[in-house]
Amino acid sequence: MDIKQYVETVGQQARQASRAMARADTRAKNQALQQIAAGIRRHSTAILEANHGDMTAAEAAGLEAAMLDRLRLTEKSVAQMADGVEQIAALPDPIGEISELKFRPSGIQVGKMRVPLGVIGIIYEARPNVTADAAALCLKSGNAAILRGGSEAIGSNRIIAKLVQEGLVAAGLPAHAVQVIDTTDRAAVGHLITLRDYVDVIVPRGGKGLISRLLAESRVPMIQHLDGNCHVYLDDDADAAMAVNIVENAKTQRYGTCNTTESLLVARSRAADLLPPIAAMLGAKGVEIRGCAETLAIVANAVPASEEDYATEFLAPIISVKVVTGIDEAIEHINRYSSHHTETIVSGDYGKALRFLREVDSASVMVNASTRFADGFEYGLGAEIGISTDKIHARGPVGLEGLTSQKWIVLGTGQVRG
């Protein structure tokens, strides 16, 4: 079978399975999830063996260390994979929820019912734990999933997918509700993202490079997550201790996450008093400061920031700093340079807090809190399939609800239109 035909067959099978999944009741879906978790625990040795095979091949192929790190499974990470699936089983079922049911003057009652999207394509790189995690989220939200992992993880993904399918079948659900594209042929992705008839949405999980590439070619809607160039703005009315504390957490808790702050803006009236303690704290942690001319005049060991620095997600111990006239310039700067992921203001001023919330055009906008909170678990979604930097359909952390849609329902007693 050629690769195009193979991907199309997977798509047809997914579409077919999605109809049964949309009808599946909460009990069956939870039972499948519990079976999957149990299967992962029971077969952890086999999963680790398969992963060991992937690791050996990847090392032989000379994959870089960070990639190997993401590929590696351990007893602990396999156990966490099973825990994660059980946590998704424990979440409330979003499907079938009826809301806003209101009578209209015509006598009909109109409302909305939450329904699955249908078939979700997940395209991801090295991490094999995404296979279990994404499958569980799609399953709980009544969708069918087509999973396309990295070729370096195919052995690990294959066995996890097999356990997922066994769990589905044990609960009386169709095995094709979760399928792994079982080929390392790169052309498979190209076919998957143009399969409009069978795939309702593509969720890419991976680096900016992967996502930009998919975005350019996809004919299917995507829940996209590009970079996280997040900002902290310290306003004229910022509490000094809170300012230092939030910058420390937002910048230095973890350098590699998308909700890490990459750029600091300080109101001119507070630059002289706030920048020295912040620079001392960052310096002690080895964070490089790239600043504007005013920052350089205050912070001795800062280096000059380029225009490009203000638009960069460093994912490293580097921060860009700019002194601004006040909230107007801060909002303008953020809306211009930000990747529209997450921004926060530190201020005790009511009016400025409200303006920041309203006027900053990002997926998450915060007052007096660390940007690190932008996360599905911290927001109470229970789990997340990704963080969207798009505005259409889903914005910010995407949980089960982001994998659903709402249809209109009308309850009548024989009404016709006049």
Added chain:
Amino acid sequence: MDIKQYVETVGQQARQASRAMARADTRAKNQALQQIAAGIRRHSTAILEANHGDMTAAEAAGLEAAMLDRLRLTEKSVAQMADGVEQIAALPDPIGEISELKFRPSGIQVGKMRVPLGVIGIIYEARPNVTADAAALCLKSGNAAILRGGSEAIGSNRIIAKLVQEGLVAAGLPAHAVQVIDTTDRAAVGHLITLRDYVDVIVPRGGKGLISRLLAESRVPMIQHLDGNCHVYLDDDADAAMAVNIVENAKTQRYGTCNTTESLLVARSRAADLLPPIAAMLGAKGVEIRGCAETLAIVANAVPASEEDYATEFLAPIISVKVVTGIDEAIEHINRYSSHHTETIVSGDYGKALRFLREVDSASVMVNASTRFADGFEYGLGAEIGISTDKIHARGPVGLEGLTSQKWIVLGTGQVRG
């Protein structure tokens, strides 16, 4: 200036204006809408003159009668255009609405704030009234709009757009918040639908041909509306009088609308008793019945239905009819042949009504009501920019809310992530 550069300039200006629109308060937006309505009333003679010029050119170019009909404005339709704008002014402002604000264990409060999408591109055919209508919806929802009407309506669209811009400026809002693409060059559309940096969503309003063409080439998300192949299913437990009444209204009230029923399914147990009165009613109105073999055995002057007929939106006094074993076959048939627009069941059975609501995968699913109710006004949205047959972002009738997104907001008192 070449056409690509021109469209890009329009896009840049729209993006710039969208920032001011997002900040605009309800009073300013309503004032602009009232000024626009007043301007349309005051200049109705000039609008009619411009429209007369378009009509003369269109007739000379040999445009078909239906197209001319859609292009023609009258004193009455210009007054209705002004009324429509005032009705949109009277709707509640969706922007800034904060919902679901809940405390999390970390102490932060997390919720959602409704925000505009940004820049909306509207692509439409002959009807010049869409210019005022779409502009008003985008304006009220805090968006900037780029309007691309049909080349045959350019004179009418130009003067309406000028009045819209005068209304915006009178209310202190940027004129570029609503721009008409002022060229008849067809390449403009091709550029507009690939302008990812400046256009957030495309809303096509027009025939299936236009939309399929855009869909194939668009690089910007689209709120798409394809065809409306709507179904009525008469269940074993249908009330006979209600069944006839709903079929009459759903099929014959208007033949050319997307929520008109095109296909009738009847449970086998009721075919002999329901089809004769329905056939008599339809026959009296000149509706052609294209039926399955069982239908032909009951209805004397029915003609055989082809496979293709069941998938067709006739937009004409024609209906396809099929006798089915019961609700299972009805749901299967609908999910296979429907365009996922609107379907209704006529039944007194509680369980089957619930199954139909849950299992039919269409934008609107109804019980004991005419499909003709699928409409923004009937649903209480106040106005609609279109009806989406897609699942992503917006489904079914799209009102002001469909032109918005929700960002996350976090209210803290200095919290950092542990």
